[in-house]
Amino acid sequence: MPGLRDRITDAAYGLGWSVVCRVPESWARGAFRFGANIAWRRQGPRVQLLEANLRRVLGQDATQQQLRAVSRESMESYARYWLEVFRLPVMPVGRLVGGMRAEGPFDKAFADLANGRGVVFALPHMGNWDQAGAWIVAQGAGSVTAVMEKLEPASVYDRFVAFREGLGMEVLPASGGARPFGTLAQRLRAGRVVVLVSDRDVTGSGIEVDFFGERARMTPGAAALAIQTGAALMPAVLWFDGDGWGVRIGAEIPAPPDGDRKQQVAAMTQQVARFFEDGIRDYPQDWHMLQRVFTADLDPARLAAAQARAAAASPGAGDG
Numbered sequence: 001m002p003g004l005r006d007r008i009t010d011a012a013y014g015l016g017w018s019v020v021c022r023v024p025e026s027w028a029r030g031a032f033r034f035g036a037n038i039a040w041r042r043q044g045p046r047v048q049l050l051e052a053n054l055r056r057v058l059g060q061d062a063t064q065q066q067l068r069a070v071s072r073e074s075m076e077s078y079a080r081y082w083l084e085v086f087r088l089p090v091m092p093v094g095r096l097v098g099g100m101r102a103e104g105p106f107d108k109a110f111a112d113l114a115n116g117r118g119v120v121f122a123l124p125h126m127g128n129w130d131q132a133g134a135w136i137v138a139q140g141a142g143s144v145t146a147v148m149e150k151l152e153p154a155s156v157y158d159r160f161v162a163f164r165e166g167l168g169m170e171v172l173p174a175s176g177g178a179r180p181f182g183t184l185a186q187r188l189r190a191g192r193v194v195v196l197v198s199d200r201d202v203t204g205s206g207i208e209v210d211f212f213g214e215r216a217r218m219t220p221g222a223a224a225l226a227i228q229t230g231a232a233l234m235p236a237v238l239w240f241d242g243d244g245w246g247v248r249i250g251a252e253i254p255a256p257p258d259g260d261r262k263q264q265v266a267a268m269t270q271q272v273a274r275f276f277e278d279g280i281r282d283y284p285q286d287w288h289m290l291q292r293v294f295t296a297d298l299d300p301a302r303l304a305a306a307q308a309r310a311a312a313a314s315p316g317a318g319d320g
Contacts, residue, residue: 020086028083036079040072046290050074052297053289056212057280073285077240081128081288088130089166096131097138099244106249109234113141118188118231121249122222124199124276125288127238130167131245133195137168145170145187146195147180147221149202169195174202181221188231196222198269199276200293207266208295209273215295216273223268227255235272237279239286246283250275 020028040047051071058067088096109119121136123129133144148160148171161171170187172180184194200206201217208215226233235250253271256264280287292298 020083021090025087028087029080032079032083033076036075037072040075047071047075049292049297050290053287053293054284056214056294057284057287070284074287077127077286078288078290080240084128085130085163088134089163093138096134100131100135101241101244101246102249103247104236104249105234105251106247108252109232109249110139110141112232113191113193116191118191118194118229120184120188120194120196120222120225120231120233122196122198122233122235122272124237124280125197126279126283126286127240127245127247129195129197129238130164132236132238132247133164133169134167135245135247136193136195141193143168143170144193144195145172145184146197147172147174147184149174181225184221184225185229188225188229194222194225194231196225198222198272199289200291207269209266209270211273211294212277216293217295217298218269218273218293220265220269222272223253223265224261226253226268227261227264233268233272235275237276237283239279239283248279 051067054070054074055062055067058070084091109121112119123132133146136144146164146169148157148164157173164171172183174180188194196219198219198221201219203219206217206219209218210216211218222233225231233253235253237248239246253268256267259267
């Protein structure tokens with residue numbers, strides 16, 4: 001039986017999808033920005049984590065005032081993400097497609113798909129990854145398969161699954177059932193698209209990479225899937241571009257010719273991390289990382305457990 005807190009949480013999300021998409025967008029945008037600024041001023045634990053992550057991006061020479069200015073922009077950007085989540089179901093397809101400014105070899109990705117080769121896109125928590133998935137579907141790529149971290153209460157997770165399925169995505173749980181790796185591999189072998197948010201270790205089986213000059217834990221599932229299936233691994237970064245959106249797709253990251261599978265996965269994941277670095281430096285305000293990602297910030301006991309799981313497990317798939 002769900003507790004009161006779970007029922008309130010579920011009702012709040014339900015209210016978002018039933019009400020926010022019906023009020024004028026300018027009203028909703030102002031309300032969400034107002035809420036973001038309240039959270040930023042209170043500087044609670046999540047905002048402190050955001051600023052700790054942004055400190056690595058901006059560098060130690062950045063002043064506290066500069067850091068706070070970027071973290072405020074980031075909270076407003078994060079609020080815009082949630083506003084758009086609630087409004088995406090009623091956004092015209094023409095706006096989703098026409099509002100996206102794409103950079104990089106995206107034509108190559110769609111050419112691979114047209115020739116029956118799967119593509120796995122690795123994304124960070126930037127911009128609006130749900131809009132990006134809807135944009136890919138609207139380009140004629142067919143259904144997009146993604147992995148989503150289990151949410152509590154379960155009713156909220158079910159709402160998100162229904163929302164993303166309504167955008168044309170297939171959603172697999174990151175945990176709590178059969179590992180999604182096999183299903184994702186099937187989709188890629190069938191010449192479909194898999195999108196994995198890959199800049200944070202969710203399952204506890206991630207690997208360490210160098211990230212902004214420090215060690216950080218990321219999920220290696222995108223690289224492992226590319227090696228397993230022969231799909232093209234293409235990293236991408238997202239940002240908000242005025243009233244629209246931006247995406248930069250990187251060149252395909254091939255499997256190294258040398259080394260065993262574990263070494264190949266590690267090398268490819270490091271290249272993904274490097275691409276993420278460049279994009280986050282360009283658009284730090286649109287990196288919505290309010291969780292621990294750097295090894296130095298992790299609880300020692302949890303870190304030790306994660307390292308043990310990573311040594312024993314095959315690479316995980318990712319989250320969303």
